Amino acid sequence: MTGPTIAVHHVRAVLSGARRAGMDTVPLLQAARISPLLLGDERARISADRFARLVKEVQRATGDEFLGLGPLPSRRGTFAMMGLACLGCPDLGTALERAVRFYGLFPGGPEMAVTVGGEGGAGACSDGSGYGAASRAGYGTGSAAGTGSGYGAVSGLGATPATAEFSIRTDLRPYPEATFLAESVMIIWHRLSSWLIGRRIPLRHARFAHPAPAHAHEYELLFGCAVRFGSPRTAAAFDARWLAAPVVRDEAALTAMLRRAPADLLSRREYGTTVTERVRRTLVLALRAAGPARLPEAAEVAARLAVSPATLRRRLQEEGTSYRRLKDAVRRDAAISSLAAGREPIAELAARLGFSEDTAFHRAFRRWTGTTPGAYRLRPRAAGGAAGAPPGQQS
Numbered sequence: 001m002t003g004p005t006i007a008v009h010h011v012r013a014v015l016s017g018a019r020r021a022g023m024d025t026v027p028l029l030q031a032a033r034i035s036p037l038l039l040g041d042e043r044a045r046i047s048a049d050r051f052a053r054l055v056k057e058v059q060r061a062t063g064d065e066f067l068g069l070g071p072l073p074s075r076r077g078t079f080a081m082m083g084l085a086c087l088g089c090p091d092l093g094t095a096l097e098r099a100v101r102f103y104g105l106f107p108g109g110p111e112m113a114v115t116v117g118g119e120g121g122a123g124a125c126s127d128g129s130g131y132g133a134a135s136r137a138g139y140g141t142g143s144a145a146g147t148g149s150g151y152g153a154v155s156g157l158g159a160t161p162a163t164a165e166f167s168i169r170t171d172l173r174p175y176p177e178a179t180f181l182a183e184s185v186m187i188i189w190h191r192l193s194s195w196l197i198g199r200r201i202p203l204r205h206a207r208f209a210h211p212a213p214a215h216a217h218e219y220e221l222l223f224g225c226a227v228r229f230g231s232p233r234t235a236a237a238f239d240a241r242w243l244a245a246p247v248v249r250d251e252a253a254l255t256a257m258l259r260r261a262p263a264d265l266l267s268r269r270e271y272g273t274t275v276t277e278r279v280r281r282t283l284v285l286a287l288r289a290a291g292p293a294r295l296p297e298a299a300e301v302a303a304r305l306a307v308s309p310a311t312l313r314r315r316l317q318e319e320g321t322s323y324r325r326l327k328d329a330v331r332r333d334a335a336i337s338s339l340a341a342g343r344e345p346i347a348e349l350a351a352r353l354g355f356s357e358d359t360a361f362h363r364a365f366r367r368w369t370g371t372t373p374g375a376y377r378l379r380p381r382a383a384g385g386a387a388g389a390p391p392g393q394q395s
Helices: 008-019 026-030 036-040 047-062 079-085 091-104 132-139 176-197 216-223 240-244 253-261 274-289 299-303 309-318 323-341 347-353 358-369 371-382
Strands: 005-007 046-049 112-117 123-125 162-169 201-206 226-230 234-239
Touching: 005 008, 005 047, 005 323, 008 026, 008 046, 008 047, 008 176, 026 036, 026 047, 026 234, 026 347, 046 047, 046 323, 079 091, 079 253, 091 112, 091 176, 112 274, 162 240, 176 201, 176 216, 176 234, 201 216, 216 226, 234 240, 274 299, 274 309, 274 323, 299 309, 299 347, 323 347, 323 358, 323 371, 347 358, 347 371, 358 371
Parallel strands: 201 226
Antiparallel strands: 005 046, 112 123, 112 162, 162 234, 201 234
């Protein structure tokens, strides 16, 4: 399976709440088939499906959907009930308003808000009390189904393009590691919003109240936009027109999504609305193709997307990445996934990824992870056979 991989510092963050509660984290790691030895290697990465399993294990052990990282626990099942509350909404704006009000009912829960305004995002606000007359006067006159939320007519405020902003107003950082919780709330909010309407919502920017971490370079790829740290509040901005997009999911779809959660919400679904995603998917499909794999050159990908190579370079640069970086990341993630599964010979893996020589693959893998392919494959096995799930049990 070729998919994104997760850096080990996120694994340590997920475990920090359980560790602070005095729990033995080794069984949690083993249940997710993650070697405890990996936690000591700053450059180690794990597959996204195992990271999702770890999140579920920690939520089960702590009885807290916030992983023991928030001011107060969020009982398991809270997120599912919030999802049910959103399904009956006519559009995304109404669904977000309902989600904000839902979490506002719980003491210690995150105080969230959705604001709509000009380029800076200031203006009409939902902070748990509803948009009311301010929102209707600011950017609409009502939406479908007579909700009066005003999203059906979102088009902009004056001559300035309208910007919507989702923000967290409370401090979710009682402990240093809990910055991960604020980041996770932003990621899951964005993924859930996109899931509700069946379209990936491009973000204009994201910002966080905490200082830039050592791994700050990962955030632009994670959110697909410019990211700033040390801001007055944690927030993400997007085009306000998305608030008028209809909710297309039903209860059956929610049940299926929750069954796979948090994997679906932590991953970037390929809705094809950004050039980065389309390029990445083209590369992933090339690796999965029958016969000898060959990753296409940038000019070939540009032709498939019906743009010139120069346009492709410019659009990727605008999204904070490049063709070389995407190709490198796809190769890295495919290599780690294969080595974790433990069934493909290293020489065949190197050839499948397009390396002309084994030595070139070894150099690249050491650059990615700080170790060799052989050592990476053997190290998890030394910790109790956690390198790969048996055949038929891969996610």
